[in-house]
Amino acid sequence: MGQDNLLDEARSLFSAIPKDPPVLEHNPATPEKLKLGKMLYFEPRLSKTHNISCNSCHQIGRGGADGRPTSIGYSGQRGGRNAPTVLNSVFSTAQFWDGRAADLKEQAGGPIANPIEMGTPPEHAVEELKGIPGYVEAFGKAFPDEADPLTYDNIEKAVAVFEATLTTPDAPFDQYLKGDENALTAEAKEGLRLFVDKGCSSCHNGINVGGGMYAPFGVVEKPGSEFLPPNDKGRLQVTGKLDDAYVFKVPTLRNITLTSPYFHSGHAWDLKQAVAVMGATQLGTELGAEEVTKIVAFLRTLTGAQPQVTYPTLPASIPTTPRPAP
């Protein structure tokens, strides 16, 4: 089978990440909104104890995740699922492992208010930021036509606009999709061939090599409780449908080498192990060691140019700014 054939097939299943970040519907980016969104993304005063920001669990420098099985909230409580990467999340069909948020805007407000994550009820988040003159000014500039620009809705909008810029173009695989046959090694191409032929690409496809659909964890064979904690029923908890038991959003595989540990449980530390488990549970296929190695060689080509973000200077608190919980 020729390489052209593989490239054609790849192009029918996947697409390259564009150089420029996408535009959000009903939430256009302006320099002022983008600047505000970046400030909010790094803003620990959105957490109850003022020590956790979006970036604490979705770190710009760590593939958009935090490298822990599950994250640690403001009070030391552990989250229920592995923190998904923020990188390229704008391209995913929905947000969170169970897709309970339709888009980045809806997602952004979740962890701020979640009592075991940042622990700040929406009305308090607004009160907090209204107590910081620099934010009053920044929201006014970002939402200039609004009488009351500093709202929870606008916090979410601004964060979403910033997050939409966190894309990672120019991975070797993107270069390949654009026609550079040398961007992938022979081994990576064999891995891509296996990835398609074995059926991985049935779920992991599209621009994000995943992120576009839902699937039960355990299509063919139920994974061990190590990887599928029985008390987490996945999307069933969102839809209430029994068919959605243990159903999760298929995660993106972009930048996968940067975001161990894997699975919603965060209990697979080795990408090879994760690939083998996927073969067995989702495809009913016992992948050989060499096959796994080749697939991983392909997955390594999904790491793109990481975002270059200048750390924002956050506006100063004043004596009347609401203070952190002790």
Next chain:
Amino acid sequence: MGQDNLLDEARSLFSAIPKDPPVLEHNPATPEKLKLGKMLYFEPRLSKTHNISCNSCHQIGRGGADGRPTSIGYSGQRGGRNAPTVLNSVFSTAQFWDGRAADLKEQAGGPIANPIEMGTPPEHAVEELKGIPGYVEAFGKAFPDEADPLTYDNIEKAVAVFEATLTTPDAPFDQYLKGDENALTAEAKEGLRLFVDKGCSSCHNGINVGGGMYAPFGVVEKPGSEFLPPNDKGRLQVTGKLDDAYVFKVPTLRNITLTSPYFHSGHAWDLKQAVAVMGATQLGTELGAEEVTKIVAFLRTLTGAQPQVTYPTLPASIPTTPRPAP
């Protein structure tokens, strides 16, 4: 009294922050060492649970501090003293509130190993980083002449080199010291005059407007236990000398508007209150409200250009990299 007089007097007491960061003795900066130091500064894998980095408590975007009375360590424990700013700390005579570290290099290793801060013993920090191929490479490049470049000593050296770049030149007060009489408002100049004449500058002087000496908290009048927790004896705990009871390093006042709350206890949220308490406890002077306002107007001129730091991309963990504590 003419303004020239004030400027001359100011020049005899203070100096401007130079445009270029200073060179550390015996630890010259190279691009490779600087790049490594920045990575380490943002590296949560130096903490036991992999969720706390230097930047967690000394945030680049928050005046180099964290805006809490005391910081929260990896296990949720609170530190004993307010996190001092990292900004311009290279100019201070010693590090920590009690001066127990002679310089930035010696300081850098403290919080990593401190059992209530990052909780990683030095040998484990080295083992952790040796388990990450990107760091093995980066230390080799940063310390090219050493047989075993990845050591705790070199972690400290690299972090110190990065921290030495975190200076904030070009504050209005620096422009004034350089001869721009218009850089300070009339009110700020009156505040400067009071700052000198009332005696604040007896301790808060030099390039960092502080940071150059030790003084008892309560030279004239003992502060209330709200501001001086009786169980913290300050420098006595370092030197063992009774004379050093309640003695602390005089903190820098640079960027002071960004780094509330104040004092080693972090219990003063209002800069005006802090100035008034200082007047009473250190100088035996009851400062009037107008005097306090003027002094604060001067202190506001100490906020310089904040560091513009591009968030570093951290090297990936591999399956054998030591994992975080749960």
